[in-house]
Amino acid sequence: MKRITAFFITLFILLSVLSACGQTADVTSDFSVAGDSSSEITSDSATESDSGTERTYDGSLGSAGKLNGKTVVVSIYADDSTTSWDKDDTSDNARLESTLLYLKIAAYWLTSNAGQYTDDVSFVCDWKQCPDLRYDAEFSETLVRPDGEMYQVQRQYIVDNIDSDGLLDKYGAENIIYLYFFNTDFSNEFTPRTFDYGCGPGIDIEYVNMYTGACDFFTPPASYAHEMMHTFGAPDLYYANNVISQSYVDYCESITSGDIMFSTYLGEHISNEFTELDAYYVGLTDSSETVEAWDLGLSEHELYGGEWVEG
Numbered sequence: 167m168k169r170i171t172a173f174f175i176t177l178f179i180l181l182s183v184l185s186a187c188g189q190t191a192d193v194t195s196d197f198s199v200a201g202d203s204s205s206e207i208t209s210d211s212a213t214e215s216d217s218g219t220e221r222t223y224d225g226s227l228g229s230a231g232k233l234n235g236k237t238v239v240v241s242i243y244a245d246d247s248t249t250s251w252d253k254d255d256t257s258d259n260a261r262l263e264s265t266l267l268y269l270k271i272a273a274y275w276l277t278s279n280a281g282q283y284t285d286d287v288s289f290v291c292d293w294k295q296c297p298d299l300r301y302d303a304e305f306s307e308t309l310v311r312p313d314g315e316m317y318q319v320q321r322q323y324i325v326d327n328i329d330s331d332g333l334l335d336k337y338g339a340e341n342i343i344y345l346y347f348f349n350t351d352f353s354n355e356f357t358p359r360t361f362d363y364g365c366g367p368g369i370d371i372e373y374v375n376m377y378t379g380a381c382d383f384f385t386p387p388a389s390y391a392h393e394m395m396h397t398f399g400a401p402d403l404y405y406a407n408n409v410i411s412q413s414y415v416d417y418c419e420s421i422t423s424g425d426i427m428f429s430t431y432l433g434e435h436i437s438n439e440f441t442e443l444d445a446y447y448v449g450l451t452d453s454s455e456t457v458e459a460w461d462l463g464l465s466e467h468e469l470y471g472g473e474w475v476e477g
């Protein structure tokens with residue numbers, strides 16, 4: 167009962183905060199699916215294209231730079247060789263609707279936390295209010311998978327079908343990210359994953375593969391926020407990588423860190439923390455006490471801001 171009450175409170179807050187198309191999105195929650203347990207793709211395969219309709223990126227960190235200004239979120243409900251959405255099925259539709267609510271909760275959480283550092287941050291993500299932010303796609307390939315082998319396939323869908331420049335202009339936005347939603351059940355063992363600029367200079371269009379069910383649970387709003395943080399440059403904290411050391415990972419484990427980039431909690435309210443370390447890596451600050459104390463790597467904003475890095 168408590169949980170149901172919390173859900174409706176969340177819904178109420180959401181509806182109160184969300185407003186017309188083009189305005190700031192929206193809300194928050196918890197559970198324990200640790201983001202994307204597999205490492206992000208590290209391939210630097212070329213993504214050059216001579217398509218005249220393609221957005222010309224200015225080299226500022228892919229399709230999403232700093233967690234600042236306005237960000238357009240495009241939702242793509244995708245069928246692949248192993249999963250599909252049955253739009254005539256009541257339970258599929260309920261699940262599909264929940265993805266929008268969770269997306270709004272994540273966008274609100276990001277907005278309110280980033281708001282501690284900037285007064286200029288917002289998301290446009292409600293495809294009910296803004297129908298041009300929703301797409302329904304069919305793929306013959308297997309896209310629910312543990313690797314990044316299909317990056318180009320999904321990227322090309324975006325290039326061919328979505329007028330990204332038009333959306334950026336229409337909404338007056340600086341950033342655009344894409345969330346692919348796959349209708350997976352609890353038995354799915356792959357957790358959500360993000361293909362972001364930090365995965366390699368070949369990643370210019372930044373998108374997330376969200377799985378509605380994973381590892382015995384519905385994917386919670388905290389996972390949405392975690393993945394979206396990646397697109398702005400936040401690294402995972404639960405394994406050592408090019409910027410995070412093993413000793414810092416060990417430290418996070420020792421204190422059972424609540425940092426959203428370390429673990430994501432279940433529930434409809436995001437109770438994870440947005441730390442000063444996260445703020446630094448998503449470009450909201452120029453320095454971080456934690457980075458200095460632990461000698462962690464520099465943010466992509468500091469390393470590559472405004473520059474296109476050749477592969």
Ligand SMILES: [Zn+2]
Pocket residue numbers: 201202392393396401402
């Ligand atoms: Zn992650």
